[in-house]
């Protein structure tokens with residue numbers, strides 16, 4: 001994989017991780033064979049594979065057996081040469097046009113490495129750290145690894161909107177998109193990055209515990225650390241974050 005020459009540092013990229021024909025077969029499976037949960041119309045929906053995280057023990061939930069990776073997923077698992085072993089958790093998400101995901105970091109303590117494969121229509125992803133912003137166009141069939149700053153010190157999210165404005169000023173209509181997020185559990189379950197704003201280990205050590213974070217299990221937001229409302233950005237997107245458990 002190659003690092004993108006942008007801020008945030010640490011975004012590794014591989015174009016055409018699979019062929020367009022393979023992608024078309026997958027989309028057919030996603031549309032016709034999978035049973036998806038019902039959620040708010042127009043919202044993002046998710047299916048989970050592998051281990052389920054237990055928010056009480058900060059480990060794998062021993063009561064929920066490993067959900068084996070289905071046949072269609074096997075060839076999409078990053079080769080073991082990438083991280084030394086297959087991911088412990090895989091999440092398939094469907095974004096109808098207009099759907100997004102609130103700005104977040106994937107929880108530091110639980111998860112170590114993080115990859116995402118994009119399928120279907122492209123979409124713009126926003127990275128943000130304080131007043132710094134950066135956008136990455138998630139092209140279909142591209143595999144992205146978030147490491148370093150992009151993984152730990154910048155949030156990422158996708159705005160809820162029907163169009164994206166590209167860097168050349170043109171406006172692109174959103175269409176159906178799927179993504180597959182791959183997560184590897186962090187050995188020991190403690191992150192040493194020390195980022196008091198974004199790291200749950202640092203927050204716990206500082207005595208900051210957000211009640212809602214661990215007490216509710218939200219299947220659509222497994223492993224995401226919701227962020228408090230940012231008063232500088234009162235847009236609907238950040239309010240949506242606050243509203244999520």
Ligand SMILES: O=C(O)CCC(=O)C(=O)O
Pocket residue numbers: 091093101106116117118138156179180181224
């Ligand atoms: O849809 C994507 O590409 C990213 C999703 C994401 O950020 C996540 O599942 O944590």
Ligand SMILES: [Fe+2]
Pocket residue numbers: 104105106156
């Ligand atoms: Fe994420």
